[in-house]
Amino acid sequence: MDTAFIEKLKTEIQNFSHEAVVEKIGRVTVVGDGIAEVDGLAEAKMAELVVFDETEQGSLEDALARKGVVYGLVLNLEEEQVKVVVLGDTTRVREGMYVKSTGQVFSIPVGEALKGRVVNALGEPIDGLGEITTDTRYLVEREAYGVIDRKSVNQPLMTGIKAVDSMIPIGRGQRELIIGDRFTGKTTIAIDTIINQKNEPIENRPICIYVAIGQKESKVARIVQDLKDAGAMEYTIVVSASASTPAALQFIAPFAGAAIGEYFMDRGKDALIIYDDLSKHAVAYREVSLLLRRPPGREAYPGDIFYLHSRLLERAAKLSDQKGGGSLTALPVIETQENDVSAYIPTNVISITDGQIYLTADLFNKGVRPAVDVGISVSRVGSSAQTKAMKAVAGKLRLELAQYYELEAFSQFASDLDPETKARLEKGARMVEVLKQGKSSPLPLERQVVMIFAGTQGFLDDVAVEKIKEFESRFFEYIEREHAQLFSSIATDRTLPDDRVEELKTLLTNFKEAYPELVSQG
Amino acid sequence: MLARSYAHALNQLLSTLPAYEGDRIIRSFLGVLARRGHRALLPRIVRELSRIHTSGSSNKPVVLVPRGSERETLQSRIDAICSQLAIEPTTLAWQEDDRVVGGFLIRTKHAQYDATYRRALITLYQKLAS
Numbered sequence: 001m002d003t004a005f006i007e008k009l010k011t012e013i014q015n016f017s018h019e020a021v022v023e024k025i026g027r028v029t030v031v032g033d034g035i036a037e038v039d040g041l042a043e044a045k046m047a048e049l050v051v052f053d054e055t056e057q058g059s060l061e062d063a064l065a066r067k068g069v070v071y072g073l074v075l076n077l078e079e080e081q082v083k084v085v086v087l088g089d090t091t092r093v094r095e096g097m098y099v100k101s102t103g104q105v106f107s108i109p110v111g112e113a114l115k116g117r118v119v120n121a122l123g124e125p126i127d128g129l130g131e132i133t134t135d136t137r138y139l140v141e142r143e144a145y146g147v148i149d150r151k152s153v154n155q156p157l158m159t160g161i162k163a164v165d166s167m168i169p170i171g172r173g174q175r176e177l178i179i180g181d182r183f184t185g186k187t188t189i190a191i192d193t194i195i196n197q198k199n200e201p202i203e204n205r206p207i208c209i210y211v212a213i214g215q216k217e218s219k220v221a222r223i224v225q226d227l228k229d230a231g232a233m234e235y236t237i238v239v240s241a242s243a244s245t246p247a248a249l250q251f252i253a254p255f256a257g258a259a260i261g262e263y264f265m266d267r268g269k270d271a272l273i274i275y276d277d278l279s280k281h282a283v284a285y286r287e288v289s290l291l292l293r294r295p296p297g298r299e300a301y302p303g304d305i306f307y308l309h310s311r312l313l314e315r316a317a318k319l320s321d322q323k324g325g326g327s328l329t330a331l332p333v334i335e336t337q338e339n340d341v342s343a344y345i346p347t348n349v350i351s352i353t354d355g356q357i358y359l360t361a362d363l364f365n366k367g368v369r370p371a372v373d374v375g376i377s378v379s380r381v382g383s384s385a386q387t388k389a390m391k392a393v394a395g396k397l398r399l400e401l402a403q404y405y406e407l408e409a410f411s412q413f414a415s416d417l418d419p420e421t422k423a424r425l426e427k428g429a430r431m432v433e434v435l436k437q438g439k440s441s442p443l444p445l446e447r448q449v450v451m452i453f454a455g456t457q458g459f460l461d462d463v464a465v466e467k468i469k470e471f472e473s474r475f476f477e478y479i480e481r482e483h484a485q486l487f488s489s490i491a492t493d494r495t496l497p498d499d500r501v502e503e504l505k506t507l508l509t510n511f512k513e514a515y516p517e518l519v520s521q522g
Numbered sequence: 523m524l525a526r527s528y529a530h531a532l533n534q535l536l537s538t539l540p541a542y543e544g545d546r547i548i549r550s551f552l553g554v555l556a557r558r559g560h561r562a563l564l565p566r567i568v569r570e571l572s573r574i575h576t577s578g579s580s581n582k583p584v585v586l587v588p589r590g591s592e593r594e595t596l597q598s599r600i601d602a603i604c605s606q607l608a609i610e611p612t613t614l615a616w617q618e619d620d621r622v623v624g625g626f627l628i629r630t631k632h633a634q635y636d637a638t639y640r641r642a643l644i645t646l647y648q649k650l651a652s
Contacts, residue, residue: 009650016646020637022607025629029573042632060623060640064647098634 024101026082028052031093034246035291036072036084038099044082047141048074049106052086053098071122072099073106073248076292083292085248087122106141108256109134110263115207118224118238121253126240127224138259140252144314151320153354156385157206157272157329160196160442161189163372163435166394166452167401168357171385172206172270173318173327177349179334179341180359185370186333188439189357190274191223193331195230196442197272206270206329208236211257214250214280217242226440243280247291250284258315261328265317268324273316277333278309282345299344306348313352355379369436374401387445387494392501393453397431400456404428423461430460433468446490447476450504453496459508462519471518478511525563528555529570583609586619586627586638596626603628603635 026040041050052070055063070092076083086093108123111134118127125132153171170176178186194208210227212220220240227233237260241253254275261271275281282305289302297303309332316330332353334346339360341350350356355378363371383391407425411417417425434455437443443451451472454460463471479486486503490496496504512519528551535547555561585600587593593616604611609630624639 012650013646016642016649018639018642020625020635021641022633022635024632025634026632040632055644059621060643063640063644 024103025053026050026099026101028093028095028097028099029081031086031090031095033291034086034090034248034288036086036093036099038082038084039080041074041082041099041101044074044077044101045105046074046077047105049102049104050074050084051100051102052093053100054092056098057094057096073252075288076294085288085292086246087248087252088246090246105139106252107137107139108259109136110138110260111136114237114260116234116236118220118240120245121239121241121249121256123256136263138263140255140259141311142259142262142315144311145317145319145323149317149320149323151318151325153318153327153381153385155270155318155327156387156390157193157270158196158200158445159189159193160199160444160448161192161370161437162443162448162452163370163374163437164189164357165386165445165448166390166435167374167398168355168372168377168379169381169383169386169390170329170331170355170379171318171381172329173316174355174379174381174385175313175316175330175332175353176379177332177334177353177356178359179336179346179350179356180371181336181339181361184359184361184364185439186335186359187219187223187276189359189370190276190331190333191226192440192442193272194227194236194274195232195440196444197235198230198232199442199444204270205235206272206327207261207264208232209239209257209261209271209273210236211239211241211254211273211275213241213253213275213277214243214284215240215276217244230440247284247287250281251288254278254281254312258312258328262315265319265326265328266324268326270327270329272329272331275312275330275332277335278349279333279335279345282308301344305345306352309349310352313349354381367436368432369439372435374398375405389445389449389490389494389496390452392496393449393456397452397456400424401428401431404431427455427458427461429465430463430468431455433465434460434472436469444491445494446487449490449496450475450479450486453501453504454508457505459505459512462512464520467518467520474515474518475508475511478514479507483507524560525566526570528560528563528567529574532567533571533574582615583607583613583628583630584615584617586617586622586629588620588622588624589618591618591626600626600628607633607635 024041024043026038028036029039030037050072052072054066054070070086070088072084072086074082075085084099109132113132113134117125117129117132120126153173155172157170157172159165159170164170178189180186194210197205197208210223220242224238227236239253239257241250257273261273264271282301285305285308286301290296290300294302313330313332316328318327319325332349334349336343336346358373358377359371360373363373404424407421411425434451460468489500532551536544539547555564587596601611604614607628607630622638622640623643625637627638628635
């Protein structure tokens, strides 16, 4: 017999005070499709959390045996009733059941304890690793910071993807949309960005939050495993509202993720949040709105669908020094149908974000992966969020690639090309090959700079296109073996002064002489 | 929305006019529906009327006590709480419910004062089990 436990029980019982409480209540009159109509709750607030009292109807034994609580979110305040969205198992809610007001607007637990965990949209752990103890709660719906509290984006967020970091640079505090058809590598870009943060020094490393909205559970499980295998899970939080969860939880999940990110931003840290994807988020919000009998608009979306995403994405910011200098970078994902970027939701989100990374199925199927269409991808923050080293090597890359794609189309019709055009085509093909990158293989800055330098400066003109990848891997090994300080110096000061440029040119020349089998006429 | 308005209008008429007028009111109501082309709303109007009736009957303030409770010992305390909740004590309907175990519970449409042993036991159990 555990006497210590018995003593603890005796103390609890002796110190227990039974005070009566006054509770604001309502009664469920109609429930169905995840929505409960409640009579009463006269002082309910918008977005207030309420609790369905399952214990009232049954015996005391049933009440004690019941596990868990069913919450609801007040979303419609009407003249004679309140409509509550059930945040849980709707089958546990019955007509006639009493609903108690919590008096609190919906909030979730936030804090350092969430790092490395997988939670649902309510902040409850779903990874089987035990309870999460935090002492801070943040409102899920929070107003974004104003103009005065912000600062211009001036610090790069390295994705580790050459095509992005060189031509579509992302800054900390920016909103950069990842848009494309299904199976074009959108999630891969997002996950590789998270994994690449491992290359950042700990004091500079952003906390990553991946919000899965309407995804398959198997996909989320695979992503979590990939992050664990790459050692990225220790600084990542996964918020999952999968396809099998109620639409209300899918609607709330991105806001919950933003609240988690704001906790770190408010403390002067950097955070990165990925919303995968907002197309499914819009569909979930449409479902909830139609069930709440809100008037449908274009494509049956509610009238405030733009405001849904604008208020979410405006919470990403780079804060001023007075506010701690923290940042929240957002990478929302949108899935298009048949490359239609002029559809309703894609155009909405494009107009909100600070640029987009456009992925096309054509490029993907041709083997150009990541399938980034540099012609229409853009970062409105631009080179102010790019390191000096990358600016030095990638300045003309986008223009050269654009010219290459034009000439490539032209060359299919021309029979005899002049030497200059042929040279451009050859160089362009090599640059496209340089920019190809494997899945889950983000590159740190110094390796990107070295390889792009080699391509843009013509050192790969005599390397066959199919040997570019081999050239890259062996050149990296060569530098690590012979001149490791080059990588470390670029990684440290992130610049490429003239003396380092000369050193790099010498290294490339010496490498090609040492490995002539890699060099041939293309 | 329209069905609800019809249901409220009919309910108010039936509750304010004498009982013998009931048949005439209902015939007139059906005539109005037919003239306006809203006969298809009839099933929803009936549902709304049922909801109004249920809500109305459940909105009366009640006090739940366990069987065998002595009303006199609780009366003064209940009267004090009624003034807090802005309830006229004479409108309270007393109901016996052994599920409260002990104490009492006063419930209105928008609020409840829970001084039951049931709530205390559940709270104690949850504290000990956590």
